[in-house]
Amino acid sequence: MTNLELAWALAEMGDLLELKGEEPFKVRAYHRAARSLENLEEEAAGLYARGALEEIPGVGKNLAKKIAELLTTGRSTFLENLRREVPPGLREMLAIPGLGSRSVRQIYQGLGLTTLAELEAAAREKRIRTLPGMGSKTELAILRGLDMLKEAQEQVPLGVARPLALLFKDQLLAVPGVEQVAIAGSVRRGKEMVGDIDLVAAVQPGHRVTDVMTRHPQVKEVLAMEPDHLALRTNLGVKIEIIMVRPEDFAATLFYATGSRAHRRALLRLAASRGLGVADLGLATSRWLAEEEEMLAGGEEKDHPGPYPPLEAPGTLATILQPGNGAVTAADAIFYRRLALPYIVPELREDRGEIAAALRGELPRLVTIEDIRADLHMHSRYSDGVETIAGMAAAARERGYSYIAITDHSHSLVVARGLSVEQLKAQREEIARLNKELEGITILAGIEVDILADGRLDYEDEILREFDLVIASIHSGFRQEGEQIMARLEAALRHPWVDILGHLTGRMLGRRRPYAVDVTRVIELAAETGTILEINASPDRLDLNDAAVRLAKEHGVPIAINTDAHDPHRLADMEYGILTARRGWLEPADVVNTWELDRLLARLKRNRAQFHR
Helix, strand or coil, rough: HHHHHHHHHHHHHHHHHHHHHHCCCHHHHHHHHHHHCCCCCCCCHHHHHHHHHCCCCCHHHHHHHHHHHHHHHCCHHHHHHHHHHHHHHHHHCCCCCCCCHHHHHHHHHCCCCCHHHHHHHHHHHHHHCCCCCCCCCHHHHHHHHHHHHCCCCCEEEHHHHHHHHHHHHHHHHCCCEEEEEEEHHHCCCCCCCCCEEEEEEECCCCCCCHHCCCCCCCCCEEEEEEEEEEEECCCCEEEEEEEEEEEHHHHHHHHHHHHHHHHHHHHHHHHHHCCCCCCCCCCCCCCCHHHHHHHHHHCCCCCCCCCCCCCCCCHHHHCCCCCCCCCCCCHHHHHHHHCCCCCCCHHHHHCCHHHHHHHCCCCCCCCCCCCHCEEEECCCCCCCCCCCCCCHHHHHCCCCCCHHHHHHHECCCCCHCCCCCHHHHHHHHHHHHHHHHHHCCCCEEEEEEECCCCCCECCHHHHHHCCCCCEEEECCCCCCCCCHHHHHHHHHCCCCCCEEECCCCCCCCCECCCCCCCCCHHHHHHHHHHHHHEEECCCCCCEEEEEEEEHHHHCCCEEEEEEEEEEHHHHHHHHHHHHHHHHCCCHHHHHHHHHHHHHHHHHHHHHHHHHCC
């Protein structure tokens, strides 16, 4: 057994012990030892031969015996007994994204659920949210994960694919003979829906990628197995493609596998227009690029020949390595450098004008996670969140934010425990107190007010004017005709106290289609009324999408990237919003929560004279 396989076995022991309700220190011991094995430079088999297993960090006499049994017999009596003791349905629940062993045990102990069917029924009946620390988003994630378990979907949301890609990337690096691994394909480009996960691995002769990864605990099926290519399907039905290349071929293959095909071929045509082939670009080692060049030379896509302007002078180092766009560390930067182009980040590689912008020296300095100063859409225990306002503020401060907005639901949204007028008063008083007590962060008293079916807002103007910030969103009446939906949205956009329009289309990726909304018309109205539009960074939504974001930028409409977090962990979803923003060509100045607080407050409708009544 390799170190990685040993780590999987110990991690499973820890998960099963936690499902049984064993002491936390014991569970942590197994997980700590599993992490040590994953990061161990020397194979544990060699340590065992020297009698030195206890030199592994976190491995004592007891764990050393279990590792020795695995190494000598390929099995573990302890693990087999645990598998018999824990209901199989609980182990199956661990395959659902976002459900760890602690959550599964809480569900088991709190509701007595032991099967996936029981779990689905409880989620649909809204019983999961009655458990401490869980809410409506947990129920939604469970239902989405169960749908994926039932049938392999052609595409899955980026929020499912990206964590899985990161997991497999890190674990591939622990396989003997693997030097370097990178995520490629649509996951690297940050597309909202992903057909498969592409990984490129630089390997040495004698590597054990195929031998190890086909036994991965999350692999359900081996789809293809070749010397340089391995295709797997996970328990969730997600397809994973692993391309194995020599280290010297890594950069070329990463460029090829990242795509998109349209971007890649446009660059090859640009090279050809200058008399350059993949060999001249230093990328001939990629057999895939060579094959693609031959297809283009053979006349494929004759209707897209260019032309491209001549290159008058080679790009300078300053233009090639644009600050903030990651070119310095990107393995595939060489391709652009050989064309004397500034580096084009993966999020822009869709053949939507990025090459022409690069030729003109006009690529945007895209927004990054480091630019974000605030999150303006989050929920607390006052409505359907699971954390206190103080807890959300502390988590935001740890992320380096200088201000936040607490935007709990308005009273008509009963399912989300919307706030009454009395609760609003208590909440504002608590926020005022916390702003006096807390250092390093300011809390804005906001609200996510429901846009009702007749276009009215859920609170009277006298109440809305008391908030620091108002987000207006549709949460019901999704099946109305387009004219009715648009009338509701226009009323909100023209309202003097609505600052931000939340999750514009109401879609849930892979689960619910957008309602009948004319996105272009909404963007035009937002430009006219000075309303901020939201990228809802929850990976279930990513709403606005990248195309709408770019259109909003062209109309001069400012964007807020918000997580809609209902617990502190979901603040990390900001990364998904950033990816969407970058795909929409947004720069820091386009995003209001990169601004200083004073600038944001001055920009809100309530602080602009033309909107005062």
